[in-house]
Amino acid sequence: MKFNIATIPGDGIGPEVIEETIFVLNKVAEMHGHEFSFQEVLAGGIAIDKTGKPLPEETVEICKNSDAVLLGAVGGPKWDTLPGDQRPEKALLGLREVLGLYANLRPAVLYTALKEASPLRSDIVEKGIDICVVRELTGGIYFGERGRKKEGKMGEAAYDTEAYSVGEVERIARTAFEIAMKRDKRVTSVDKANILESSRLWRSVVIEVAKDYPEVTLDHMYVDNAAMQLVRYPQQFDVIVTSNMFGDILSDEASMLTGSIGMLPSASLAEGNLGMYEPIHGSAPDIAGENKANPIATILSAAMMLRHSFQLDKEAQIIEEAVVKVLEKNYRTADIMSKGMTLVGTKEMGKLIVEELK
Ligand code: NAI
Ligand code: MG
Numbered sequence: 001m002k003f004n005i006a007t008i009p010g011d012g013i014g015p016e017v018i019e020e021t022i023f024v025l026n027k028v029a030e031m032h033g034h035e036f037s038f039q040e041v042l043a044g045g046i047a048i049d050k051t052g053k054p055l056p057e058e059t060v061e062i063c064k065n066s067d068a069v070l071l072g073a074v075g076g077p078k079w080d081t082l083p084g085d086q087r088p089e090k091a092l093l094g095l096r097e098v099l100g101l102y103a104n105l106r107p108a109v110l111y112t113a114l115k116e117a118s119p120l121r122s123d124i125v126e127k128g129i130d131i132c133v134v135r136e137l138t139g140g141i142y143f144g145e146r147g148r149k150k151e152g153k154m155g156e157a158a159y160d161t162e163a164y165s166v167g168e169v170e171r172i173a174r175t176a177f178e179i180a181m182k183r184d185k186r187v188t189s190v191d192k193a194n195i196l197e198s199s200r201l202w203r204s205v206v207i208e209v210a211k212d213y214p215e216v217t218l219d220h221m222y223v224d225n226a227a228m229q230l231v232r233y234p235q236q237f238d239v240i241v242t243s244n245m246f247g248d249i250l251s252d253e254a255s256m257l258t259g260s261i262g263m264l265p266s267a268s269l270a271e272g273n274l275g276m277y278e279p280i281h282g283s284a285p286d287i288a289g290e291n292k293a294n295p296i297a298t299i300l301s302a303a304m305m306l307r308h309s310f311q312l313d314k315e316a317q318i319i320e321e322a323v324v325k326v327l328e329k330n331y332r333t334a335d336i337m338s339k340g341m342t343l344v345g346t347k348e349m350g351k352l353i354v355e356e357l358k
Contacts, residue, residue, distance in 0.1 A: 002035040003310055006066040008059070010044040011088060012283025013293035013346075014072025020295035020350030021070065021302045024322075027354045028306070028315050039066070043095070044074025044088035044283075055091040060098050063276075068309040069095070070302060071278040076285045096137065101268035101276055102168075103175045104135040104247065105304065108254040108264065113327040116338055117259035120231065131230075131237045131254050132183065134176040135247025137268060139168045140198075142244050162198045164243065169205040175269065176241035177213040182313065185216045186238035190226045190246055202243065223250070230254055255280060262294030262335040265301035267308055275309045277301040287334075291345035294333040296323055299353060322356035 007022065009015035022038055029036045041059040048054055054074070063069045074088040084090075095101070110118055110129035118125045144161030173189070180187045189206045191199035203220055210218040221229065223246045229236060230253055242250060255264050261281045269275045279297030287293055299319060307316035331352050332341040344352065 001310070001312075002037070003067040004065075005036055005038050005305070006059075006063045006069045007038050007040045008043045008063075008069065008071040008074075008091075009040065009046075010072045010074040010091075010283065011046055011076045012073055012285045012288040014044075014074065014283055016072075016289070016291070016293050016346050017279065017295040017298040018070065018072040020346060020353075021298045023350050024299050024319060024354055024357070025302055027357055028319065031357060032312075032315055034312070034315075043071070043091040045076050045079045047091065048079060048082070048086070048088060054086065054088050055094040059091075060094070063095060063099060066274075068274065068305045069099070069276040070298075070305060071095075071276060072298060073279065073281065073283040075283050076288075095276060096268060099268075099274060099276060100138070100270040102136065102138045102271070103172055103269040104137045104251070105132060105179065105267040105269065105308070106135065106251040106255060106264070106280065107132045107266075107300075107304075108251075108258050110258040111263075111324060111327055113324070113330075114258070114260060114263070114336060117336060118257055119259055120234070120257055124232075124234070125257075127235055129234045129257055130184075131234060132179060132239050133247060133251040133254050134172065134179060134239060134241045135251055136164075136168065136172040136242070136244050137247075138244075139164055140244035162196060162243070162245070164198050164202055166201065166205055169202050170209055171271070173206045173209040173241060174212075176239050177209060177216055180216045180239040181213065182307070184238040187216055187218050188226070188237055188240050189218065189220050190223050190240055190242035190250065191220065192223050192246075193220070194222060198243075206241070226250060227253060230257065260294075260336050261297070262333060263296050263300070265297050265304055267301065267304040269308060273309045273311075275305065277305040277309075291347055292334050293346045294335050295346050295350050296333075296353075299323065299350070318357055319353075322353045322358075325356040326352045 193199040303319040306312040
């Protein structure tokens with residue numbers, strides 16, 4: 001099969017991790033008879049330097065007309081003094097908006113080979129962690145009505161509104177159940193239905209959608225309890241589906257259980273098959289250009305691209321298994337290095353993963 005991929009290397013370590021990821025994807029294509037065609041586009045700081053804008057029109061057009069977008073990272077100290085709406089990060093928000101990326105998927109996987117990296121007690125992480133947080137990304141309190149009110153005994157007030165429609169909840173719930181079908185078939189819907197009316201609607205819609213997925217076990221959890229349970233007993237979770245703000249917080253919490261920012265991928269999905277795939281880390285200016293960056297988060301993001309945008313589940317799994325094998329052979333980049341392991345650079349890590357693709 002043939003797919004068009006828009007690549008956005010961006011800034012800092014972005015180009016280095018994207019290069020290794022393309023190397024892996026080309027090998028997968030060659031082994032399995034697919035054709036991936038890559039079109040590199042500008043966004044972030046490098047786009048500001050070359051065009052004056054963080055997200056040029058041409059980039060938007062090419063991304064819209066691709067089968068998927070693969071992004072490294074944007075930003076860096078060079079552009080830190082620019083005003084908010086002209087900064088490199090504006091490119092990410094702009095792409096989310098124009099591509100209609102309503103679902104953010106953040107898997108938090110703790111490989112047993114890396115369990116010493118977790119801040120959790122070793123008896124808790126003994127069995128590994130494998131959670132996927134599915135966060136609603138284009139609704140809720142971050143997009144609701146907001147404002148300020150002058151009146152009131154206690155002085156000026158400010159408000160933000162959490163609002164969800166049936167359609168918005170149905171769409172994100174369906175995404176979560178579809179993902180669960182490809183995993184351990186368990187969904188935990190996180191809300192605050194004991195207090196919030198929007199959460200009561202959320203819960204009732206999720207229950208309705210669940211009827212279409214009889215094989216999937218659904219349970220519900222209040223967000224405060226979910227924050228606690230993630231640390232107490234993370235293995236109880238498979239897929240967590242939740243609103244924009246709760247997902248923002250819980251996905252950061254879940255990812256830190258694994259302790260290694262250089263390992264964590266993400267996907268943001270639009271309706272249809274289009275998605276944007278990127279590591280959760282930033283441009284790491286402190287190590288840029290030094291062949292030190294861990295490319296695994298980006299390589300695993302590409303595996304998510306194969307699974308969610310191209311329906312190439314088997315090929316995605318092959319990449320994930322290759323990563324596990326390299327870790328089990330004790331190769332480590334500096335960010336996940338520990339005693340007795342073999343230290344490798346960005347390029348060596350890419351090469352080792354390619355060698356394990358089978
Ligand atoms: P960061 O994630 O870039 O770096 C935090 C720390 O983790 C640094 O010490 C870095 O060396 C290390 N690190 C990150 N990724 C790594 C990797 N793959 N391998 C090894 N070590 C890695 O976050 P920071 O320093 O807060 O932000 C740096 C720049 O990146 C800023 O301009 C920020 O705005 C931008 N940024 C961009 C994001 C994106 O493009 N999605 C997300 C987060 C930050
Ligand atoms: Mg956040």
